[in-house]
Amino acid sequence: MKKVLLYKKIPEHALATLKAHFDVSYFEKIDDTNKIEFFSALAETEGLIGSSVDMSPEILDKASKLKAASTISVGTDQYDLNYLANRKIPLMHTPGVLNETTADTIFTLIMCTARRAIELSNMVREGRWTKSIGEDHFGTDIHGKTLGIIGMGRIGYAIAKRAHLGFDMNIQYSNRSQKPDAERDFNATYMDMASLLKTSDFVCVMAPLTAETEGLIGKAEFAMMKQSAIFINGSRGKVIDESALIDALENGVIRAAGLDVFDVEPLPASSPLCKMDNAVVFPHIGSATAETRLAMVTCAVDNLINALNGDISKNCANYHLLEK
């Protein structure tokens, strides 16, 4: 039986499926207490499956027998795709199954920031609701406003659907390539990022973290946004310069931010973002519903079984690099 290393807790039945196909070593967490066991299992493994752990080339150099990796996520930034391709190792991921759930989360951030839902709910819970709400506590409308999406991929499209069909929003986007389906279905307008930043009421980042997108939104980009703009990041923390965002929120450069992802996760409680009324912070819950997490695990387990059987025709993130 091929050896597989699992580095994330998964439901019993998914573990049973893995065990029916492979000899599984399971690490619920990797730290100083089990590092030696982890590295000796890594040296023998042909397959890797899990998420939320950086699998750098330095670590994977120790996995000399590795034939395939399967991340329980659509984002692939915890692996180096080129490094894997050079070793002819496919990286499998879970695109599609989390689009709608993640778009729901992004819309929750849009609604919580615009209507100041967390801040005002806390006011009620803490006994500070003593008179009827006046303009100091007014939010801003969502319907009819302009939403700029940076990264109009699968999830971007699902966000645009909610915004256009549900909230009558005007959709504009910047992306590596033009997206005729979003233009046809939601009347979305393609534009360069600077124009999008200057004219959007809500700016939502959904581009993946890559060498090209790291630090994509920094001080200069926040300065281009409307002072009334609400900034939403659902992609990865490192796509933005978090200190520049904190400055922009503290100094009224933009109105508010809704964030599901951070430079360092879990976000330390000492972060200024945890204290700001105009920042809504979620603990990376884009896909975190029971149904969708189950679909992701099932997909990732199937992906690994297929890949170790030589079939990488579906859900291979570095297919284009392996083909070269």
Ligand SMILES: NC(=O)C1=CN([C@@H]2O[C@H](COP(=O)(O)OP(=O)(O)OC[C@H]3O[C@@H](n4cnc5c(N)ncnc54)[C@H](OP(=O)(O)O)[C@@H]3O)[C@@H](O)[C@H]2O)C=CC1
């Ligand atoms: N918060 C959370 O829990 C979750 C976060 N995510 C994050 O969302 C990301 C997007 O997921 P998904 O929509 O499935 O991915 P897709 O690949 O479908 O979409 C990403 C889009 O970004 C575009 N893009 C890539 N690089 C650039 C660039 N340099 N400049 C402009 N546009 C670029 C791509 O363009 P093109 O079409 O031309 O290739 C593509 O349209 C994931 O990589 C992950 O980081 C995902 C799920 C949950």
Ligand SMILES: O=CC(=O)O
């Ligand atoms: O962040 C989540 C993912 O699937 O990527």
